[in-house]
Amino acid sequence: MCRYIIFPKIVIFLFIISITKVYSQAPMNDTCELCNKPSFRSLVTNSFNKNSTMNITSAEDTATMLLIKGGAFQMGTDDPHFSDASPIHRVIVSDFYMDEHEVTNDQFEQFVNATHYVTIAERPLDPKDFPNVPVEQLKPGSAVFTPPNHPVDLKDPLQWWSYVVGANWRHPKGPNSTIVGHGKEPVTQVCYLDATAYAKWAGKRLPTEAEWEYAARAGGSHKYYWGDSILVNGKWAANIFQGDFPYNNLVQDGYVDIAPVMSFPANKWGIYDLDGNVWEWCSDYYSSNYYAVSDSLNPLGPNKSLDTEEPTAIKRVQRGGSFLCSDQYCIRYRAGSRGKGEESSASNNLGFRCVKDISK
Numbered sequence: 001m002c003r004y005i006i007f008p009k010i011v012i013f014l015f016i017i018s019i020t021k022v023y024s025q026a027p028m029n030d031t032c033e034l035c036n037k038p039s040f041r042s043l044v045t046n047s048f049n050k051n052s053t054m055n056i057t058s059a060e061d062t063a064t065m066l067l068i069k070g071g072a073f074q075m076g077t078d079d080p081h082f083s084d085a086s087p088i089h090r091v092i093v094s095d096f097y098m099d100e101h102e103v104t105n106d107q108f109e110q111f112v113n114a115t116h117y118v119t120i121a122e123r124p125l126d127p128k129d130f131p132n133v134p135v136e137q138l139k140p141g142s143a144v145f146t147p148p149n150h151p152v153d154l155k156d157p158l159q160w161w162s163y164v165v166g167a168n169w170r171h172p173k174g175p176n177s178t179i180v181g182h183g184k185e186p187v188t189q190v191c192y193l194d195a196t197a198y199a200k201w202a203g204k205r206l207p208t209e210a211e212w213e214y215a216a217r218a219g220g221s222h223k224y225y226w227g228d229s230i231l232v233n234g235k236w237a238a239n240i241f242q243g244d245f246p247y248n249n250l251v252q253d254g255y256v257d258i259a260p261v262m263s264f265p266a267n268k269w270g271i272y273d274l275d276g277n278v279w280e281w282c283s284d285y286y287s288s289n290y291y292a293v294s295d296s297l298n299p300l301g302p303n304k305s306l307d308t309e310e311p312t313a314i315k316r317v318q319r320g321g322s323f324l325c326s327d328q329y330c331i332r333y334r335a336g337s338r339g340k341g342e343e344s345s346a347s348n349n350l351g352f353r354c355v356k357d358i359s360k
């Protein structure tokens, strides 16, 4: 399994390169209000009937899933900061069930105990994939947020991301960290391939990008998924980053990094933490121009990955941003914006949730 790397003194996954380019498009400040255009809002169709919501329990994991009644909505955003999320286009999704929260460490441990699955970040690195790297340096690990204590150049993510040997889902920040006592927090350090393995075991699948956005919008069309103001009744609506990124986290939302799932209010359809906390894998290949040619009915994404900035990397869509998003740096927690990541790369701000089809 190939994990892309470059090798100065430390190994850095392609993930780092990806986020560099994603985040480098973000402005220091953004006052754009295009998401509030009346024409956009009026075109949203919400067929959701709250009384139709029902809980189910999967056969294999313990997640509560909610029925998301299908309907039509306007997908994407014309915010010029998110060129890959335009044009806004009408999409129809069918009914589906969605986990009410991100997959937790407890849930992922249940999966590993049942299957003895070994995540990509735990597997040995194949010297064939890294011919220019000394074998003794090929040690399993993953990307970890390691913030400095002083201001840094925001164009250089290597100032706050490090490849940490021994970082994996059981030790999200490295060998000295643990998930013990953090069972209700979302699992991290799981790549796309790990997430799909879990979903298959659970009898589920990853959401399509369209399903994810449809559920996140919950019938609304606002700048943020929860509304037009960053605060709701004076409180933070999602776990993101406040302060001076990356060195001075003011923790105004109460969480310096990951929060236990369901620590913030659910959206109007009862789903928690779609926005913020951890990025979430979607099933679609990532293509920066897909929205121009997207199917309108249950789009599955392009049939292959195409990131024009890194055409050789196989990438999947990620959605929702994480506890590291802020208006100083990554603004891709805003409604309609997209993320992307190489399939085999993970980090300690990246997780997933599952969906399930309605039985016919």
Ligand SMILES: [Ca+2]
Binding pocket: 239, 240, 241, 242, 251, 253, 254, 255, 256, 257, 323
């Ligand atoms: Ca926070």
Ligand SMILES: [Ca+2]
Binding pocket: 102, 273, 274, 275, 276, 277, 278, 279, 280, 320, 321
């Ligand atoms: Ca999330």
